[in-house]
Amino acid sequence: SQELEQSPQSLIVQEGKNLTINCTSSKTLYGLYWYKQKYGEGLIFLMMLQKGGEEKSHEKITAKLDEKKQQSSLHITASQPSHAGIYLCGADTGNQFYFGTGTSLTVIP
Amino acid sequence: DTAVSQTPKYLVTQMGNDKSIKCEQNLGHDTMYWYKQDSKKFLKIMFSYNNKELIINETVPNRFSPKSPDKAHLNLHINSLELGDSAVYFCASSQDSMGLGSYQETQYFGPGTRLLVL
Numbered sequence: 334s335q336e337l338e339q340s341p342q343s344l345i346v347q348e349g350k351n352l353t354i355n356c357t358s359s360k361t362l363y364g365l366y367w368y369k370q371k372y373g374e375g376l377i378f379l380m381m382l383q384k385g386g387e388e389k390s391h392e393k394i395t396a397k398l399d400e401k402k403q404q405s406s407l408h409i410t411a412s413q414p415s416h417a418g419i420y421l422c423g424a425d426t427g428n429q430f431y432f433g434t435g436t437s438l439t440v441i442p
Numbered sequence: 443d444t445a446v447s448q449t450p451k452y453l454v455t456q457m458g459n460d461k462s463i464k465c466e467q468n469l470g471h472d473t474m475y476w477y478k479q480d481s482k483k484f485l486k487i488m489f490s491y492n493n494k495e496l497i498i499n500e501t502v503p504n505r506f507s508p509k510s511p512d513k514a515h516l517n518l519h520i521n522s523l524e525l526g527d528s529a530v531y532f533c534a535s536s537q538d539s540m541g542l543g544s545y546q547e548t549q550y551f552g553p554g555t556r557l558l559v560l
Contacts, residue, residue: 364483368485370549375475375487375490375498376549378485381482381483423483429553429554430479430483430532430554435548
């Protein structure tokens with residue numbers, strides 16, 4: 334089993350719709366990172382969460398960390414075609430860094 | 443079966459030495475990457491190879507030289523190691539069968555190599 338599970342694996346939404354991607358760790362989280370994968374540029378850092386209950390927003394993307402559940406969610410409000418891509422979470426468990434399985438997001442205009 | 447493997451997992455060495463980190467993927471992917479994770483856990487891409495050809499070469503010192511003997515392997519050789527090279531290095535691969543462009547593929551990461559330069 335994966336140390337870091339992401340769901341859903343893929344997501345297709347109509348432009349303007351809201352969506353949520355989840356990332357669940359089997360280990361205690363010391364830090365949770367969200368990235369967007371972009372070919373030709375590598376990973377693009379989106380946000381980092383460290384404290385339980387922490388929430389951060391950037392433009393229309395909001396990420397939350399529920400430390401008790403060892404889970405984080407990435408929420409996109411009013412999705413746009415520019416949001417399409419692969420979203421990846423990364424987890425710092427103290428002595429190891431794990432990556433999620435990735436979520437492919439397609440936004441239909 | 444391990445999809446993306448790196449060796450060694452830990453590497454402790456003296457300043458000035460030359461060392462290599464190996465990466466292998468058994469996923470049949472066309473593209474492989476090397477990332478450096480800094481002290482804040484941020485990942486920065488260093489190199490990317492597609493079918494043994496270099497396609498991304500970010501601003502890294504010439505002391506870092508990637509070598510891809512075949513598309514399943516992308517090794518990272520580092521000459522004259524410096525203290526600032528200490529970091530975790532991650533290898534990744536993706537199936538970029540569409541070639542260069544806007545097509546986006548999930549990258550699969552190795553477990554990381556923890557390099558400590560003394």
